[in-house]
Amino acid sequence: MIQQIYPSVPHPYRYELNKDMHFAAAHYIPDERAGNCSELHGHTYFANLTIVGNELDECGFLVNFSLVKKLIHDRFDHSLLNGHADFTGDKQPERYPTTENVARTLCELVQSHLDGMANKPICSQVFLRETPSSYVVYRPAAGAVI
Structure with a gap:
């Protein structure tokens, strides 16, 4: 794993x-x-997801690390992004699988799951590297989540 400062x-x-x-x-x-x-x-x-909150769950976790990986890895690994409902829209640029849209979608998918948790954690940032020299940072709009 790359050691990275985000x-x-x-x-x-x-x-x-x-x-x-x-x-x-x-x-x-x-x-x-x-x-x-x-x-x-x-x-x-390469993705880094940042999740924040004030309360831990009944196991002492903010969120179980393995859950976060499962939400993303199991859905997208070894797949054609254009084949996912999240990215189908040949005339809708907001649904093209650009790095920007993929980062936003990762945040939305994780947040959708987090919304059902009693301790109410928040996905505050997604860092998504597409190549060694290109990446996107996505944060929900001010006031939207945090």
């Missing part, structure tokens, strides 16, 4: 959990303006 934002929560993971996936951007990215190709994505 950008972070000060927050008022007592706990901050960070989970690193890899997943391999193929995609294409269905727009000729995307250049080479409009052709089918793959990446080994």
Whole structure:
């Protein structure tokens, strides 16, 4: 695993959990303006999810690390992103599987699960590296979640 220092934002929560993971996936951007990215190709994505909160669950976790990995890895590893309902929309750029949209989707998927937890943790940031030299940081809009 790469040792990485991630950008972070000060927050008022007592706990901050960070989970690193890899997943391999193929995609294409269905727009000729995307250049080479409009052709089918793959990446080994590296993701870091930051989850914050004030309360621990009945096991003493903010969130179980393995749950976070399962939510992402089991869904997207060794798949074609364009084949997922989250990224189908040939005329909807907000649903193209760009790194930006994938990072946002990871945050939304995790947050959807977290919303059902009694201790109410929050996914505050997703760092998604597509290549060794290109990454995106996604944070929910101010006031939207935190």
